[in-house]
Amino acid sequence: MSAPKNFDEFMDGLWKQNPIFVMVLGMCPTLAVTVSAVNSISMGLATTFVLAASCLLVSLLRHAIPKQVRIASYIVIIATFVTVVDYAIAAISLDLYEALGAYIKLIVANCVLLGRAEAHAARNPPIPATLNAFGMGLGFTLGLLMIGGVREILGAGKFFGFSLFSDHFQPWVVMVLPPGGFFVLGAWLIVFAAFKHASNKRNAGLQGVSS
Amino acid sequence: MSEEPKVEIPTFDMVRTLGLVSVICGVIIVGVFEFTLPAVNANKKLALERQAFKVLPTAKTVVTYFATPSGIVAAAAGQEIPPAGGMTFYAVYDATNNLTGIAAEGSSAGYADQVRVLYAYDVAKQAITGLGVISMRETPGIGDKIYTDQEYLKNFVALDVRLNADMTALANAVKTVKHGTKTDPWQIDAIAGATVTTKAVGRGINESAQKLLPMLVPHIDQLRKPS
Numbered sequence: 242m243s244a245p246k247n248f249d250e251f252m253d254g255l256w257k258q259n260p261i262f263v264m265v266l267g268m269c270p271t272l273a274v275t276v277s278a279v280n281s282i283s284m285g286l287a288t289t290f291v292l293a294a295s296c297l298l299v300s301l302l303r304h305a306i307p308k309q310v311r312i313a314s315y316i317v318i319i320a321t322f323v324t325v326v327d328y329a330i331a332a333i334s335l336d337l338y339e340a341l342g343a344y345i346k347l348i349v350a351n352c353v354l355l356g357r358a359e360a361h362a363a364r365n366p367p368i369p370a371t372l373n374a375f376g377m378g379l380g381f382t383l384g385l386l387m388i389g390g391v392r393e394i395l396g397a398g399k400f401f402g403f404s405l406f407s408d409h410f411q412p413w414v415v416m417v418l419p420p421g422g423f424f425v426l427g428a429w430l431i432v433f434a435a436f437k438h439a440s441n442k443r444n445a446g447l448q449g450v451s452s
Numbered sequence: 453m454s455e456e457p458k459v460e461i462p463t464f465d466m467v468r469t470l471g472l473v474s475v476i477c478g479v480i481i482v483g484v485f486e487f488t489l490p491a492v493n494a495n496k497k498l499a500l501e502r503q504a505f506k507v508l509p510t511a512k513t514v515v516t517y518f519a520t521p522s523g524i525v526a527a528a529a530g531q532e533i534p535p536a537g538g539m540t541f542y543a544v545y546d547a548t549n550n551l552t553g554i555a556a557e558g559s560s561a562g563y564a565d566q567v568r569v570l571y572a573y574d575v576a577k578q579a580i581t582g583l584g585v586i587s588m589r590e591t592p593g594i595g596d597k598i599y600t601d602q603e604y605l606k607n608f609v610a611l612d613v614r615l616n617a618d619m620t621a622l623a624n625a626v627k628t629v630k631h632g633t634k635t636d637p638w639q640i641d642a643i644a645g646a647t648v649t650t651k652a653v654g655r656g657i658n659e660s661a662q663k664l665l666p667m668l669v670p671h672i673d674q675l676r677k678p679s
Contacts, residue, residue: 302469310466318477322480325481336499
């Protein structure tokens with residue numbers, strides 16, 4: 242497969258089909274763990290690892306897995322890498338492990354993972370399958386960070402734990418509570434919709450000029 | 453009438469594939485578990501010691517024990533789950549290996565999730581003399597007052613948890629009372645505006661002490677020196 246095609250596979254998930262802002266998938270961790278930038282990036286990277294590793298294995302075994310048992314096989318593979326990442330985070334930092342709580346285990350139920358395995362990895366060779374999954378995972382991480390960053394700045398006056406404002410800043414506590422997740426996600430979805438609308442309008446204008 | 457084409461069912465392929473996937477995944481999980489186990493145990497020990505040092509500032513060594521209805525047993529390396537009917541506690545020793553106190557966990561449902569606290573029990577005073585929070589997900593700025601509000605923390609300078617005459621239960625149950633109405637040393641004065649969280653702390657401590665202390669106190673002499 243050519244380098245430009247590989248790049249497209251990677252960019253697909255990162256931006257054009259961003260799992261959070263375009264496909265609106267994996268909303269459970271998106272709303273639950275994005276109270277800080279550190280939590281967001283950790284959950285995003287954990288999901289990226291599980292996505293890339295499970296898609297690689299699914300792609301390698303794609304000719305050996307009969308379609309009748311494919312879902313069972315994919316779920317076992319995904320659950321394996323979620324367990325791996327669960328052990329790894331507990332070994333790296335118990336504070337982070339406590340902060341992410343049950344949501345690490347719940348990566349197994351993130352529809353982005355089964356969706357990628359079924360829709361892409363099972364039909365493509367290992368390199369494009371892994372690149373697509375990696376791009377999708379980084380897109381998910383970017384989305385979580387964009388939500389978590391805003392929530393931490395407004396809800397705690399900090400970014401990655403560093404204070405940004407003087408002592409006079411009154412944090413918007415609602416931003417680190419569950420409703421804050423919905424507010425910030427909604428705001429970003431409006432921004433993305435506005436970009437898409439402007440882009441469609443520009444493309445329509447260009448087509449009009451060329452015809 | 454034409455005969456329908458016979459569809460071949462790949463029974464053997466299905467079993468073989470599921471077996472293959474299970475073997476590959478099993479090897480990965482067991483391998484990673486074995487590889488990360490020392491680091492995970494070291495992290496847990498560190499987190500526990502950090503909490504124990506917070507509630508018992510003179511602490512130098514922490515030893516994990518299980519209190520059971522038949523006595524006290526030291527936990528084997530890596531053993532986390534107490535025997536049936538038992539409870540985990542931590543004997544904390546100072547630099548000269550003298551027992552400086554007992555630390556134990558209390559847990560109860562708060563506003564958002566379980567509020568898990570570690571309390572220090574002073575053997576001589578028969579009282580709780582310190583409180584640390586292990587984990588909680590209460591409302592920031594409200595629920596977190598249980599470890600930032602100095603007035604509230606004064607409840608745990610000497611919270612009375614002495615046992616009754618036949619050593620089967622606390623002489624007086626630990627209870628959280630409305631802010632400003634505390635009259636007895638076994639009561640916890642709630643924080644106004646964070647009543648649910650402070651009640652969870654009181655309930656967690658009471659349930660834990662009611663179970664632990666009757667099993668622990670009759671055998672406390674066993675712990676004077678670390679095992």
